[in-house]
Amino acid sequence: MNDPKSSLTQVRDRIDSIDRQIQELISERANWAREVARVKGEGLSAIDYYRPEREAHVLRMVVDRNHGPLSDTEMVRLFREIMSSCLAQEDPLKVGYLGPEGTFSEQAVRKHFGHAAYGLPLGSIEEVFQEVAAGHADFGVVPVENSGQGMIQITLDLFLTSEARICGEVELRVHQCLLSQRESLEGIKRVYGHAQSLQQCKTWLRVNLPSAECIAVSSNAEGARLARHTDDAAAIAGAAAGKVYGLKTVADAIEDRADNTTRFLVIGRSLFPPSGNDRTSLLITVNDKPGALYDVLSPFAKRNVSMNRIESRPAHTGKWQYAFFIDVSGHIDDESLQAALKDMGPVAEQVRVLGSYPVALP
Numbered sequence: 001m002n003d004p005k006s007s008l009t010q011v012r013d014r015i016d017s018i019d020r021q022i023q024e025l026i027s028e029r030a031n032w033a034r035e036v037a038r039v040k041g042e043g044l045s046a047i048d049y050y051r052p053e054r055e056a057h058v059l060r061m062v063v064d065r066n067h068g069p070l071s072d073t074e075m076v077r078l079f080r081e082i083m084s085s086c087l088a089q090e091d092p093l094k095v096g097y098l099g100p101e102g103t104f105s106e107q108a109v110r111k112h113f114g115h116a117a118y119g120l121p122l123g124s125i126e127e128v129f130q131e132v133a134a135g136h137a138d139f140g141v142v143p144v145e146n147s148g149q150g151m152i153q154i155t156l157d158l159f160l161t162s163e164a165r166i167c168g169e170v171e172l173r174v175h176q177c178l179l180s181q182r183e184s185l186e187g188i189k190r191v192y193g194h195a196q197s198l199q200q201c202k203t204w205l206r207v208n209l210p211s212a213e214c215i216a217v218s219s220n221a222e223g224a225r226l227a228r229h230t231d232d233a234a235a236i237a238g239a240a241a242g243k244v245y246g247l248k249t250v251a252d253a254i255e256d257r258a259d260n261t262t263r264f265l266v267i268g269r270s271l272f273p274p275s276g277n278d279r280t281s282l283l284i285t286v287n288d289k290p291g292a293l294y295d296v297l298s299p300f301a302k303r304n305v306s307m308n309r310i311e312s313r314p315a316h317t318g319k320w321q322y323a324f325f326i327d328v329s330g331h332i333d334d335e336s337l338q339a340a341l342k343d344m345g346p347v348a349e350q351v352r353v354l355g356s357y358p359v360a361l362p
């Protein structure tokens, strides 16, 4: 009969040997990444070595090669971390986000830049734009859209007045928890959360805490920080905030929609080359005359450029003037997109390329 102890030892020996190989290969990879950095030029800072288009290409190859048992998301996460550590050998990237620590924005930073990047928690989305513009942060990560509630207008409006460029997008499945010092729902009189999060859990709150007062605060993590100091309060936030602020998870996955996903944009100061599967974000203002929007959009159809999204906002340049945020498939270097933009030149008042960036990975 097989001795289970000796077969466990054999399996562990095998795992140890694989770990040795993985570790050697990671070290070898890190040396080659250093070599790439040497070729790019010594003494530069992290932002000069960072290549989002190359990272997207590497990760797409990882997905193509993946045949389980780990999911594409897990494999991508592991390889992101390896690249993050390889890049941080020089000097970590500084990435601003809506803090404090424990927000979904911080999770989006980690998903896109890995844990070797230096996260800079900031007080507002506006501050993220400011710190990137001032060069105090290399990049920023800002929420732009939620699958259930649509566009985040503060973020769109900040693009109207800033020079920020979009360098990437991150999609994050958002699982909300009810966090408290208490073990159960009993005695919870107040619930803190960001307005968006309170909205995402509206039905759950109505059914489970019908008489609790819902208080909107600047971020979920701020809500968790407040709930830590009060024994009759709870906060709606991600599990990460619960760990940071030492709160118990009273209820998990309380979002009304099971597919609740938030899309974040990575903002920076420059444009990057094509990765092979890109999206371009444009900001277009039109003259206030009949048919103007039609004239601006028809070149996309004529040049076979597929439009993914359109959102209008008051342009702040005059009453009833609108700015259109338009996302299209492809990179600004693509001939078809160049041709479409040339066609719309005479009809649009202003066309600004906010960025061309790799489509979000799993």
Ligand SMILES: O=C(O)C(=O)C[C@]1(C(=O)O)C=C[C@@H](O)C=C1
Pocket (backbone or CB within 6 Å): 033, 036, 037, 049, 050, 051, 052, 054, 055, 058, 082, 083, 084, 086, 087
């Ligand atoms: O290929 C490069 O240009 C590298 O610098 C190497 C590497 C990597 O680890 O694969 C590291 C950082 C860049 O953002 C992209 C890729």
